[in-house]
Amino acid sequence: MSELTDVGGENDARPRSSSSRRLTVDSIETYYGDSHVLFDVSLSVGDGEIVALVGRNGAGKTTTLRSIMGLTPAKSGRIEKDGESIHGLDPHQVRKRGISWIPEERRVFGGLTVDENLRLAAHTADTDQRERIEEVYDRFSRLDERRTQKAGTMSGGEQQMLAIARALLGPETDLLLLDEPSEGLAPQIVKDVESIIRELNEEGVTVLLVEQNAEMALGLADRAYVLETGEIVHESSADELLADRSAMEQYLGVQ
Structure with a gap:
């Protein structure tokens, strides 16, 4: 146009x-x-x-x-x-x-760690899914540094990165x-x-x-x-x- x-x-x-x-x-x-x-x-x-x-x-x-x-x-x-x-x-x-939807206000599970949030999004912690989670950590180095941190204690930007990372897991x-x-x-x-x-x-x-x-x-x-x-x-x-x-x-x- x-x-x-x-x-x-x-x-x-x-x-x-x-x-x-x-x-x-x-x-x-x-x-x-x-x-x-x-x-x-x-x-x-x-x-x-x-x-x-x-x-x-x-x-x-x-x-x-x-x-x-x-x-x-x-x-x-x-x-x-x-x-x-x-x-x-x-x-x-x-x-x-x-199709993945990342809603307003992120809506991560604040009481779970970063890794638990990602494992939940992937539905399983088997080898194939673990590989995909590790790929997410390679992309989001800040999340890699906070694997064991409760998501609710992270900054808004870090929570947004986690929300995007979760959307990339599960079905393609x-x-x-x-x-x-x-x-x-x-x-x-x-x-x-x-x-x-x-x-x-x-x-x-x-x-x-x-x-x-x-x-x-x-x-x-x-x-x-x-x-x-x-x-x-x-x-x-x-x-x-x-x-x-x-x-x-x-x-x-x-x-």
Whole structure:
């Protein structure tokens, strides 16, 4: 796209199933009880992309991820992974299809050690899984240093690294859903998390990134969608959105 596109206008194009699309979300409607939260939401994530879903607090970003994972199932619409429907599947079935979700606030098991958290994510401590855990320690040297430390006593940045590490264990992951990974982190730690996301993507992991820190998300992403009160209102390349200061202020409150 050469410029920002108003969704619903003449240039509106629904995502269609394609072998090059890792994830397709088409016209989903999601409710919390009687409260209508997502309205005709459509987006796609291509194989190998980082796509940012940005918007103000309460826009429905987390609900979109929960709908994909089957935690808050969409009442209508279509959700596909690699061209196959995952709409209506239980979360553990979605996970088995290669999708990992790292929720907001990390949610590590604070009373368990780093190693216990990783072993729990891997479900077993047999030789094969132990090898994978050791590979995680090779990637995250800070976690290696804290194997026996209780996760709840670590810094927010270290807990975020642990949350990402856990997501890489268990069934093979080729699509990572990240919800506010920079929340509450010091600027230098945010840069560390950015580097981890970029490295995983370079290794073949596709990423759908929900992030309140729009400039951080757009700096990482290939493309971006803006969600406002449950509706997609703009989509563009991430660079185009980042350069459009009027749109950044209008939709995201960024001066």
